[in-house]
Amino acid sequence: MFALNCRFQIAAILILFVIGVDYVQNPHLKLRSSNFFKLLLGSMALNLCLDMGTVYTITHMDSVSSSVNRLLHQFFIFSVILVLFLTYLYIRMLADPQNRIRSKKLWVLLVPVGIAVLEIINGKLYYYNDGTAAYSYGPMVITVYACGFIYTVLGIRAAFHREGILSKKQKSSVAFGTILWFVILLVQMCFPYLLLSGLGFSLMLLAIYFSYENQRENYDAETESFNRSAFNKMLAEKYPRKKQLYVVSLSCENLDRINRIAGRDKGLEAMRYLKSAFEKYTGEDIYRTRAQVLSILVTKDIRQEMEKLHCLELELGKEEYHDARLICHISVMDIKKYTASWQEVDELLNFMDAKLQHSACKICFLNEQVIEEKKRRDQIDKLLDEAISGDGFEMVYQPIYNTKEKAITSAEALVRLKNCGDLGFVSPEEFIPIAEEKGLILDIGDRTLELVAAFAKENRLDQSSIQYIEVNLSAIQAVVPHLDQRLKKILDWYGLPANFINLEITETATINFGASFEQNISSLRRMGFSFSMDDFGTGYSNLAQINQISYDLVKLDKSLIWPVFDKKVENKENAERLLRSAIELLKSIGKKVVAEGVETEEMVQYLIDHKVEYLQGYYFSKPIKGKEFLEFLKDFEEKTEAKA
Incomplete structure (x- = not known):
């Protein structure tokens, strides 16, 4: 009878096992949401263990004391409430990675949990066991349904509240997963002998995992590094923090030539070598931010990293690659100093990469002169749009x-x-490359x-x-x-x-x-x-x-x-x-x-x-x-x- 009543929990454990194995096998970004996901995964595993434990105590009430039975049920019901609350926090973290919940608002969000805890401590709980089905019911269980409704609504609202953070696919997955769990919970409320809550949790987590925590979407298999999407996610999370933040980029200027002469496979081989060397000297996660550019995010004092960058530059300068020396440049950008938001960093990266293509400098710092050049470039950009639409x-x-x-x-x-106004004379050598970039x-x-x-x-x-x-x-x-x-x-x-x-x-x-x-x-x-x-x-x-x-x-x-x-x-x-x-x-x-x-x-x-x-x-x-x-x-x- 115990095994029969645990069939859904066993299925849920298998789903969690598949998620866990896939999670461990893939490299992960060091995001708050990724760390929180591990906590959520562990909480669900604990919930399933407690769920199976309560099934055992109900089906063996003749050998298990009533106090132990009630205590285990209390822990189980609390674990359900905890998973619901953590799921809401996780969804909120995905939808708004830059902002932490303020303490006052957190206390408000904890009110349903607090009420549920009081009910768990003092509420009544009844047990049913007819030899074929075993379950618990009563006011204590009803708190689960109430909290489930509250946090499902809050979770969906958090996912759809802000535009541009989660994609439509990710929002749909969050909505599908949470609604699926709540529907399964309603089914269990109508048919209490179907112990489906754990399976509902697992299916919800599965839907969210493959839309957001699936790291293949953040991974560039060609260079075995993280991709541009992963870079933007990490940047969005790190930027609001009070710590200093630098973007250091390594650009291979003659990658196109290697691709043309030796073939694309050799070009990818060169990029993998650069990734390996960059990782070796910096110890940071590497992101492929453009076809020929690798980047890292540095929160330490950049002066402490300069010796490593100089050693990297010296090694790359000696490297012969298929009868051609790799031509590389390193750029260092204090993005907190020169940008107002993380969304501006992408444009700055592109500008620095274009600037370095014809530079003799091997390690170039973003400074006021570069910013002035970019301002001029932006003005020309605007002037071109006006020139195309007018005379x-x-x-x-x-x-x-x-x-x-x-x-x-x-x-x-x-x-x-x-x-051209204050820009003075703008030569074709200056505005034609910009027009080409803009598709004009x-x-x-x-x-x-x-x-x-x-x-x-x-x-x-x-x-x-x-x-x-x-x-x-x-x-x-x-x-x-x-x-x-x-x-x-x-x-x-x-x-x-x-x-x-x-x-x-x-x-x-x-x-x-x-x-x-x-x-x-x-x-x-x-x-x-x-x-x-x-x-x-x-x-x-x-x-x-x-x-x-x-x-x-x-x-x-x-x-x-x-x-x-x-x-x-x-x-x-x-x-x-x-x-x-x-x-x-x-x-x-x-x-x-x-x-x-x-x-x-x-x-x-x-x-x-x-x-x-x-x-x-x-x-x-x-x-x-x-x-x-x-x-x-x-x-x-x-x-x-x-x-x-």
Whole structure:
């Protein structure tokens, strides 16, 4: 009979055992809620043991004294009330991890427990045993149902009270688990011989566990570290505390290169090595906060940790990885000093990571200068949104001289932000990367072509000495599907032929030369567009790309030209030999050459002597607004005619 009446308790114990085994096998965040979950798990296990103990005393009343029987029931009923109260506190902790319950409010929440304790001590309790079923009933048991209702309502209210903490899935799981337990309790109230309370507790805990305490959702299996979600949970809990709090991040700057050259598996292997080294020197939990970034949270005095970070930096500097040295940076951020809430930390992390990508500093501290840079970045961010929605862009044009025709026959169109206010001049090198991060680069590309087409049509440039206008095409634009239709729609609107536009492809090193890119280039070329390669002679351009894309024009970067005419350069002969070879190579494969950065008459004469077709630079003109460009064309033609 004892075993028959314990069948539901045994099922509940098996469920708790499964939860416990899964919990132990997975790494856990050191959250207050995780520690509290262990207390709740232990309380439920104790409750089930007491539950089975009361079944034994009722079924063996002939051998167990009435005082022992009552005492065990009192402990059991108190354990039920305790589990109910702890479950409510746990749900509240999940829903609002930053705020602790104040003592006054805690005393109010303990009122049902206090009333229940008085009833447990003084209340009446009756027992039923007919040989097939055994249970207890009476006023003492009714307190369980009353407390169950109160804490179920409070638990659901806590889960849904605040937005943005628990996901819809987690809220649903909490509601489902608590309501399921209360329904099971009502079933037991109607059929008291079904001892279901322990099973209800276990099923409730199971529902909550797999939606919140399931640590697989916090774990990054690729690097065997915690993930970004886990980082945010821990940050949200630690931030409100009075202790100092630092975020230290380790960034692998050449991870993308390792992935491209050696494959993604090798890239993950590199990140696992970095995780292991980071953990070894700091002893902290590691979080993968971005694909190439690992972070830790430090509550100690950061000065005590600096020696460890320097040792880590030295070890990583020596590490050779698949014929390439790992390029790593460490950032240290006193987030309590520079942020007002933990939600601001994420944006600051992204900014620091972007800043370090081109930094020579191996260990960089967040300081007032960085904060000012971020403020400027945020202002540009806002300015871009306003520019996209309004009339916030303008074009400037830098004339390009044709050495054969001895005339200005083209120009490069460059986009500028208008109305920058206190920011001063904001160069494209500054706002274009921000636009790319925000996903605005396609809109800017469309707007750029619209402004150029409108200017050309309004001033009938296609009927002047201007043969074409160069318009920049970013790496992101180059691979977007149906690019040809986007550009065609704009040119058709203004009635401008495609052969009047030369697309200058920028950042070619970042382009994925896949099917979308090849299809776009082929389609645009059939429409009449021509193409030029930007910055030949720098890291963004190479010979393989010249062959792959079949450029009409190749633009020599000023870094190839200036050393030839710089008196401070020691090996001018080598610089001149390199420039001459580059020109001869490009001409031998049928490419027309545009020389950028031309600033002196000496440069002009040298480049003309070496049959360079086009010259661009301050010798002729800086980039100028449309009206000034038209005046420049007129003046240049008049001067040319006067000389003739």
